[in-house]
Amino acid sequence: MTARVSVAPQDPVEFPGEPRWLDADEQRAWRAWLYSAQLLMDRLDRELTHETGISHAYYEILVALSETEGRMLRMSELADRCLSSRSRLSHAVSRLEERGWVRRQICPEDGRGQLAVLTDEGFAALEAAAPVHVGSVRAHLFDQLSPGQVEAMRDLGETLLRHLGPR
Amino acid sequence: MTARVSVAPQDPVEFPGEPRWLDADEQRAWRAWLYSAQLLMDRLDRELTHETGISHAYYEILVALSETEGRMLRMSELADRCLSSRSRLSHAVSRLEERGWVRRQICPEDGRGQLAVLTDEGFAALEAAAPVHVGSVRAHLFDQLSPGQVEAMRDLGETLLRHLGPR
DNA sequence: GTAGCGTAGTTGAAGGCTTGACTATTCCGC
DNA sequence: GCGGAATAGTCAAGCCTTCAACTACGCTAC
Numbered sequence A, B: 001m002t003a004r005v006s007v008a009p010q011d012p013v014e015f016p017g018e019p020r021w022l023d024a025d026e027q028r029a030w031r032a033w034l035y036s037a038q039l040l041m042d043r044l045d046r047e048l049t050h051e052t053g054i055s056h057a058y059y060e061i062l063v064a065l066s067e068t069e070g071r072m073l074r075m076s077e078l079a080d081r082c083l084s085s086r087s088r089l090s091h092a093v094s095r096l097e098e099r100g101w102v103r104r105q106i107c108p109e110d111g112r113g114q115l116a117v118l119t120d121e122g123f124a125a126l127e128a129a130a131p132v133h134v135g136s137v138r139a140h141l142f143d144q145l146s147p148g149q150v151e152a153m154r155d156l157g158e159t160l161l162r163h164l165g166p167r
Numbered sequence C: 001g002t003a004g005c006g007t008a009g010t011t012g013a014a015g016g017c018t019t020g021a022c023t024a025t026t027c028c029g030c
Numbered sequence D: 001g002c003g004g005a006a007t008a009g010t011c012a013a014g015c016c017t018t019c020a021a022c023t024a025c026g027c028t029a030c
Helices: A024-052 A056-066 A076-079 A086-098 A119-138 A148-164 B024-052 B056-066 B077-079 B086-098 B121-141 B149-164
Strands: A073-074 A103-107 A114-118 B073-074 B102-106 B114-118
Touching: A024 A056, A024 A119, A024 B024, A024 B149, A056 A073, A056 A076, A056 A103, A056 A114, A056 A119, A073 A076, A076 A086, A076 A114, A086 A103, A114 A119, A114 A148, A119 B149, A148 B024, A148 B121, A148 B149, B024 B056, B024 B121, B056 B073, B056 B077, B056 B086, B056 B102, B056 B114, B056 B121, B073 B077, B077 B086, B077 B114, B086 B102, B114 B121
Parallel strands: none
Antiparallel strands: A073 A114, A103 A114, B073 B114, B102 B114
């Protein structure tokens, strides 16, 4: 993490000069954010996987598909929505195909493209998993926060998204 | 159904009946948090790995060791501080050992235990990486936020940690 | 029509992570 | 001391992700 190690006055190319180290308050804020984010994601993923056999990554794919007209999306569009690389998504869809939850279909408008289509079995699996996931998010996130904190969380997230966000 | 082996000393969550679904505001807050957290972590890890060849996971191990008296820790203590499983840490330390940055040492007080010790080379690698990491955290996090937002971030993180947190 | 380039998506190898089993050691009650 | 339970750590198998090719198609200009 942000160790306060002193460094020789030699300039690394991209980050020249002595960096502005984090002060004690920033340290504390950063660690609290990092630890809580890691623990929360880990917890949600574990509970979902354990109760339903669906990892959070797979869950996001199923959700993204279920929210579209026709329950289908181009592979790259799906990858973008899931914050996933093309390659990663391709592998993941292959594994979902093996489970019978998604199938591939050649895209009519663009011969290069593929459509990932959510099957009825896939939708049923999602329906079964959704209450578990919502339960976890409530228990470990919303039930722990005041309305003001929820508001702050949204504000924080949206501010960061404006900087990091999809282009 | 599932055996539900609870690893953490925490109540397993029950998911009875119809869940309390997220309303539109909660949805929005949740997605903003989730996406921003994923993007930020991904960004920090990528920049660090790209500039220094050290992944964020390895960086955390080096930092944890560097902050202790004697720059050494028991394997399990190190795993806890890095939010890592024992197995994962054991693998990671093996790879850090191959790089010459950490070495294992039998624990004098407990024959079962191992100490992970940060070498001088490891400390030097950390010194070189630290400015890069701090630069990323500043650029993508603190430079984007107002003082009030930083305060809110700390509050949020600490509130969640009280619920999820270690022991 | 075809050359050249950009885009969409897949693939395979390499390596990291997780799970569960396994060894070795210590602790504790007798 | 001794036997059983608990603890520390490692290891192997399998899954997942990444990276760097690679195939296939579309678009534009000549």
